Amino acid sequence: MKFCIEEINRLSKADFVELFKNVVECFPEAPEVVSEMVPFSSYAVLIKAFMDYLEQLNSIKKLKIVKLHPHLVPQINKSKLTDESASEQSTVGLNRMENDEKRVILTLLIESYWEKFNFPFVICVRECKSTDDIIESVRTRMSRTPEEELKVAFEHVKKITSLRIADIVSH
Template structure:
């Protein structure tokens, strides 16, 4: 199911609460980003909206950034199995074929999720658009070799990519 779309002009002129609700899914379970962005309007372009939202996260401090990272679901994890993903995450994981894993792939993803969380203390994050299941698994395996500081940085970079995809799906010129 495709999300409702808004024009940039609509977003710039709607009441703050409506703006926040419209953009609340851009950063997973982190409405605070949209709340702060609402106070920065009007935006001259979709790129300016995206840049402002990313800057809000970048300036939020380590504790809030970690909470944002930790708010993301595991890929093909418990939330997916139980149907508890956000609409955005459901679309993204399904688009990468994660809803159609073989039992072997599913078991491997569960082991990778567990190993990653044990090593780094937060879920593996990948902007899965453009990946298939094999690509997701290969990326997962490669990143398990990284240092925690590298993974924190990479996770935020991936969150920014996810946000861009979500904004592009939601906002029209």
């Protein structure tokens, strides 16, 4: 069930934070801050509030948020996935990868990415058609500097956030 903006505006701060707690992966500070901006005149204004909040963060907090995202390869991922991440990763079959060539390639690429950047590879998997898209994206993004790649990873965080809000709120 999706909520309309009027229902969102009537939520208590605690309920707002609970409802939006994982729109930014494991970072409840975002809905805590955005809850102070209620009421929202529209869905677009709600999205803008979250995006503005994310944009104004310093690079240390942006890096922290990127590091809160899980690894895409289950064998590397040491922590339990949030329901949101598990659902998103299943859309391209990451949860069903067997011991095949693509899993091996993706695992090696993700490990190399981590070694180079010291943060997990973040991609909006809902924008990917297959694991091939993810593999190609990792390869492409490996050529960036850490500073450039943090910016790209954070843009994906914002895309993920927007899609997660769209899962909650009708527009």
